[in-house]
Amino acid sequence: MTFSLVARCADTGMFGVAISSSSPAVAARCSYARAGVGAVASQNVTDPTLGPFALDLMQGGMSASEAIAGVRDQGWHIAYRQVLAIDRQGRTAIHSGPKSLGIWTQAEGVNVASGGNLLANDGVPGDIVAAFEAAQGHLGDRLIAALRAGLAAGGEAGPVHSAGMMLVDKVNWPVADLRCDWTEDCPIEAVATAWEVYKPQLEAYVQRALDPTQAPSYGVPGDE
Numbered sequence: 289m290t291f292s293l294v295a296r297c298a299d300t301g302m303f304g305v306a307i308s309s310s311s312p313a314v315a316a317r318c319s320y321a322r323a324g325v326g327a328v329a330s331q332n333v334t335d336p337t338l339g340p341f342a343l344d345l346m347q348g349g350m351s352a353s354e355a356i357a358g359v360r361d362q363g364w365h366i367a368y369r370q371v372l373a374i375d376r377q378g379r380t381a382i383h384s385g386p387k388s389l390g391i392w393t394q395a396e397g398v399n400v401a402s403g404g405n406l407l408a409n410d411g412v413p414g415d416i417v418a419a420f421e422a423a424q425g426h427l428g429d430r431l432i433a434a435l436r437a438g439l440a441a442g443g444e445a446g447p448v449h450s451a452g453m454m455l456v457d458k459v460n461w462p463v464a465d466l467r468c469d470w471t472e473d474c475p476i477e478a479v480a481t482a483w484e485v486y487k488p489q490l491e492a493y494v495q496r497a498l499d500p501t502q503a504p505s506y507g508v509p510g511d512e
Contacts, residue, residue: 289389290314291404291438293416294327294374297427298399300457303327303374306431308451308476310406310444313469315452323456325376326352332370332388332405338363339371346375356381370394372401390445397421402434408442415441428455428464428487432480439476451475453483459497463490 292307305319305327314331320339321327325347330338338359345355352375359371360383367385370392374380380401382394390406395413400420402413419437423430431453439448452467464486468478496503505511 289406290331292329293402293434294329294372295400296374296378302427302457304427304431304455306435306453308448310446312450314450315467319454321454321456327374329372333368342373352379352381356383370403372403406445408445412438412441435476451479
């Protein structure tokens, strides 16, 4: 029901997750990232405890591979789960349980990993990884490009209805957490539109949280 990627920016150390699904509110249930630690997507008959668990293991010093091994060892009904992880060094690991739904597969690249289930074809994750590696610019731009490539490659076997993108960087909250929880149109394009609006303001929102006295104006009616 889902295709996703987890990724790291080699230049900034920023982490991101991007995901889309035919199910509602997929990003709210399946995306996890922690600044300085890594990013995880937990999908396919989702167990929401696995994302934080894998991040805790990586924060404790484990590599992505070691964290995914821990997920396999301690997760409930792990045959039904698909979990992708990337660590602070850009190493990746994926668990795809044998009871993942429909056509399911995975792919890994440099600072990126992708996986999916109920896919239109088994080439979707590979195209996502290739698009991410070929894209330029901000990590958010590269995540959007990769998600679009996954959809263009066939995406899910049926229409997608929700999508999201999460970015973490230096502070202990997401610097961007953009979601489309349900639409009959394209949720990936809805998130892409939100990102185009949010991207120029990202640093200002962080600065306002850290020190409002040094922050730029809010740019809304009534602000002086």
